[in-house]
Amino acid sequence: MDQTVVVVGGGYGGSLVAKALDDVVLIDPREAFVNAAASLRALTRPDWAPNAFFPFGTLLERGRVIRDRAVSVDPRGVTLASGARVDAGYVVLATGSGYTYPAKPNDASTSIAEQLDDLRATHKELRGAARVLILGAGPVGLELAGEIKEVWPDKHVVIVDRADRLLPGFLPEVRDGLRHRLDELGIELRLGTTLTAPPATEPGRAGRVGVTTGQGDEIEADIWFRAFGVRINTEYLADGRLTTLTEHATVPVDEHLNVRGYEHIYAIGDIAALPDPKMASYAMTHAEVVVDNIRAQLAGGRPEAVYTPVPERRILLPLGTRTGVGQLPTPDGVAAATAETVRERKGADLFTARFAARFDRPGGA
Numbered sequence: 001m002d003q004t005v006v007v008v009g010g011g012y013g014g015s016l017v018a019k020a021l022d023d024v025v026l027i028d029p030r031e032a033f034v035n036a037a038a039s040l041r042a043l044t045r046p047d048w049a050p051n052a053f054f055p056f057g058t059l060l061e062r063g064r065v066i067r068d069r070a071v072s073v074d075p076r077g078v079t080l081a082s083g084a085r086v087d088a089g090y091v092v093l094a095t096g097s098g099y100t101y102p103a104k105p106n107d108a109s110t111s112i113a114e115q116l117d118d119l120r121a122t123h124k125e126l127r128g129a130a131r132v133l134i135l136g137a138g139p140v141g142l143e144l145a146g147e148i149k150e151v152w153p154d155k156h157v158v159i160v161d162r163a164d165r166l167l168p169g170f171l172p173e174v175r176d177g178l179r180h181r182l183d184e185l186g187i188e189l190r191l192g193t194t195l196t197a198p199p200a201t202e203p204g205r206a207g208r209v210g211v212t213t214g215q216g217d218e219i220e221a222d223i224w225f226r227a228f229g230v231r232i233n234t235e236y237l238a239d240g241r242l243t244t245l246t247e248h249a250t251v252p253v254d255e256h257l258n259v260r261g262y263e264h265i266y267a268i269g270d271i272a273a274l275p276d277p278k279m280a281s282y283a284m285t286h287a288e289v290v291v292d293n294i295r296a297q298l299a300g301g302r303p304e305a306v307y308t309p310v311p312e313r314r315i316l317l318p319l320g321t322r323t324g325v326g327q328l329p330t331p332d333g334v335a336a337a338t339a340e341t342v343r344e345r346k347g348a349d350l351f352t353a354r355f356a357a358r359f360d361r362p363g364g365a
Contacts, residue, residue: 002089003298006078008070009233010056013269013283014094019358020291023062025086027078029069029109032056033359036104037280038350039119040144043102044151046120051352053112054359069109070095074241075262090264090294093251094287097270097278098231101204103140125206129222130155133199133209136227137161137191139279139317142178144227146319149185157187158219164192169313170327173336178317178325181339185319190219199224230278234271246273256303257290263303266290275309318347 007018010028018026032055042049056065066086072079077087098104102122105115126132132148134141137159145157166175166189182189194214201207201224209221232249243251243259251267252260253274259265268290269283276282286307293303312334318324324347326337337345 002087004086004088005090005092005294005298006086006088007092007094008073008078008236009093009095009269010059010065011094011096011269011283012280013096013287014092015056015059015358016284016287017092017094017268017291017294018063019059020287021063021294022060024060025063025088026056026060026065027068027070027080027086028056028065029067029081030056031067032112033059033355034105034108034115035351035355036099037346038352039103039105040140040147041350042119043123043126043144044147046116046123049116049119050112051349053115054355055112058360059358070236072236072239072241073265075265090297091266092290092294093237093259093265093267093271094269094283095233095236095271096283097233099140100226100229102225103144103227122204125204126223127152129206131221131223132157133211133219133221133224134159134227135161135195135198135224137163137166137189138227139167139315141225141227142166142182142317143319144225145182145187146185146324149187150320150322153186158190158221159187160190160193160195160213160219162192162194166191167315167317170315171334171336174315174325174327177336181319181323181325184323230270232271248273250274255306255308256293257286257307258293258303264297266293274307275311277313277315279315281314316342316346318342318350321347323347 005024007014007024007026010026015033018024032053035052038052042052068080068082070078071081141159196212199209203226206223209224211219234249250273251271253267253272257266259267268286270278289305289307292305316326323339324342326342327334328337
């Protein structure tokens, strides 16, 4: 059997698989891995922004990176947008999901320089705005608000969401702690609130923003951002040559994270049909299982490592560099994390040092 391992997608899970196995073919249309956890700080602190980008050229020693986009996958390999074909003995599908800018780039296939230019331009627009409207009170919207308030404490920031609760599924003390910290930062929160129409202006561009809530209240701002709308990146599987996608456009997998029906093809991260949240930490846990299974197969064995989803949620949600909330597993079950733990484990550098080690970038900067 062909021993070639092809990894499609170099995000949080895919880059971990590629790094661990090393002698692989990594396919990704981007010049670099973009640490989405750092994108929001990159917007508010343009001098720090290069820390969010990690060129693929330093990831592998024996393997190779193909800068191209997969357009089809079948049991024997991958077809690329360029028309090229990559045959494979093992395939790991790790194409993740898309999200609205600035959490993820407008066009991930553009160069690092172009993406930095976008962030600098949006920073200039944001810098001159006195009032900021954020639509979406999930982790992205909350973290964006925290980053803005840390750089510009006097800006008025309001977050609007149709849901009536923050962080559903997390411990009450985590949700209460989040409310308290948002109040401390002076971030206005309007939950259970719909808009009669979306803002007329383009997100991320300065200009008069006026919206009306379903309750008849007027909200005015000088700039707004969209912080909702996950899009699963599985369009290259829509031809059905490999598998039939679920109604949510995700890939059916078994306990070994094999695509159902194949022992040599895997799917991890946001595209896998699992109950896990669409978060980087889960993708990296999936990646570790797949690495163990492929190593066993390359040595002549069978995939035996099993992934078992757990109902308890985990999260680290910084609100800038100094504060935030979290929920982490302990021997006695999940528990709220202290603000100091959130700062030390994520908020201080947004995992920059971790990815600097993965991509062999000295100093993490």
